[in-house]
Amino acid sequence: MLELRSVSKTYGSGAGVTPAIGEVSLTVRPGEFLTVVGPSGCGKTTLLKCMTGLLRPTSGEVLLDGRPVTGPPADMALVFQEYGRSLMPWSTVRKNIMLPLRARRVPRPERERRADEALAEVGLAGFADHYPWQLSGGMQQRVAIARALAYRPRILVMDEPFASVDAQTRADLEDLVLRIREAHDITIVFVTHDIDESVYLSDRIAVLGPSPTSVRELVEVDLPSPRDQVATKRLAEFGELRTHVYRRIRRDEAGSPPGVASTAAPAPGSAGEDAERVGSAS
């Protein structure tokens, strides 16, 4: 459904040109939970912005159901890492959730029903009339997730959504996302720099190399469902997957400096359209 074809992005022009993402090709399968994991500063956010249509790639294209994405598609929602800046401090929680629905001209009773449902689903039923800044960080991110849910997207994209909340809250939110995924027919693309998180959550992991980034390997995750914070993480396969992803990222980090073509070969066991070589010329 969502397909990235040799997407690359460079900033600046002329002599000051800096590549942010190399050449990324990736296909998101319908209904899957795909995490994109990579070292800090490798261009994950840029990649995600290209994927959601917030940024135009310098070359290559993003296709949704075969049609090129030129702006944010109507059936895609995005949950930002900076929940504090993505929610509007002047509106109550309910109004924050309803604004996208108002823009879509959803009738008012329907808007309110959807907002209340979404809030109940993320466990914030009693907080509709609070302001975002009256809530803790974890609760604010729940509001952002509720806003995405009420929007009823086919694809939910999440940009390191739990990077700035504490460990316990983070585990709760991870399970919340898994529950949401079970309850709705929804495709999730989840960007993170946390390897444990990526293995725990996903059906498939796209491992990115350092900047200018490209997909180094696509790892299938065959852990049993439903996942459980204790039981799943105790499985031997979990540990193996984690070690595998970790090694892939470390090796790439120690590799060639940015801008120089990396020659890392596709790893055995990686799936189809992975491991593109980085085009060093722009």
Next chain:
Amino acid sequence: MTGRWLRVTLPVVTTVAVLAAWWFGSLGTESYYFPSLRAIMDRFVEVWLFDRFVTDALPSLWRLGAGFGIAVVAGVGLGLLLGLSASWRRATEPIVEFLRAIPATALLPFALLVFGIGDLMKVAIIALVCLWPVLLNTIDGVRGLDHTLADTARMYQVSGARRLLSVVLPSAAPQIMAGARTSLSLALILMVTSEMVASTSGIGFFVLDAQRGFRILDMWTGIILLGVLGYLVNLVFTLVERRLLRWHAGARADTASAR
């Protein structure tokens, strides 16, 4: 405990002390230019409650309100346009920079020449001068829109008028209010000055007329009335601002305590 008690009582004590010192210190004064507060207050009641209030204070306030109101509406409207469009902003920048640098009252002769000496002149000059702080602060506020919030709006297909009203304007509101506050003090200055330069009514006219006719008590009552009005107008503004920006104070307190 004592600290809190002091914080409440001390301002009251000093205010009362200053007023009492003025009242009693000036009781037996022989000075022609600085009459006793008691005499001023007696005269104040005679003059301003309520004959002159209707003929002079109300016209002043109406000019102030009309000019300030026009400036805010026009400043926010133009500011949105210039804040959202880089080309428009670049095109108009030198003109805006120059016009707002003109010391407000230097435009009075121009207003007199073009609009005559009626109410239109006063409203026009107040509006013209008050426009710039609102306009520039609105531009700044619009441009200061958080990138994440802008991306959020794009992502959720919030665009056009809805984006303007629900995202851009509220986010710029704290800056717009800061500009409006600057404009308000300019409006008061222009209200008084325009009435002093050319008018047959208004508090500014009354005060200067009293001074020229050596009606010293009248003059003092007018100055005190201007002081009280200035204070009250600012108070009303502060209350409106606090109401409009309640979320802002809360959000700021929150980020401050988080650090």
Next chain:
Amino acid sequence: MTPPTTTTRPEHAGPGTRDGRSGRPRLPGAALPAVTVLGVLLLAELVSRLGVLPTRYFPPASEMFVALAGQVVDPSFWVSVGQTLQGWGAGLGIAVLLAVPVGLALGTVPLLYTAVRPIVEFLRPIPSVALIPLVVLAIGTGAASKVFLAAFAAFWQLLIPVIYGVRDTDPVARDTGRAFRLGRFGVLRWIVLPAAVPYLATGLRIASATALILAVTAELVIGVPGLGGAINLARSAGAPDRMYALIIATGLLGWGLNAALRAVERRVLHWHPSHREAAA
């Protein structure tokens, strides 16, 4: 007017977050502003020449600039400029000399601030021009009146920022100073004052604009010699071209003073992380 707004601008996201939106070709550099300025001047010229607006009120732009050129070579114009600048400078200087020590005192001694706060809060919003009649009686119609009015108005614009700045001093920095036994004066000199400087700088810019307004107002209303009086004289003498020329000159003066203060501010405050330009 107000203390400088202390709302912090949200820092920008990464470089080029807005890339990919610049579609249309643009006029290079200064071309666009230059085109609009010329366009506006041309429009003003045409509107007047074609009689759309009465020439009596709106002389052609070219005539305004001819008059401006005439003023620039006229020594009496420079005398007026000097008189206005004198009122501005003296008033602003006195305001600084008074507002800084008073602000430091009120800012560092909370009890004192609590005591005088209602008086400050009441005096501050009084439009300073309301004092003009009283000033005329008590001081007269000379240059001293102009200086007094400019100083009075500028004082409040400076006092409030200084108090805010002093109170905004990082308590950790203050404690550090105490731990190093800087002494009361040392803390004031090395920690409190530098922290208040950015506030003072913004306040100074606003106070400068206010002082100029009051100087011009005094010239206009009281008749103290200077640019304000010259503008009004040109109007009553039926010389609109000269009136506009003088208004333009006054605007350039205000613009120049503001630009000069900004330049000084940038040099002095280049270190300050939160230093930003407040539009006021």
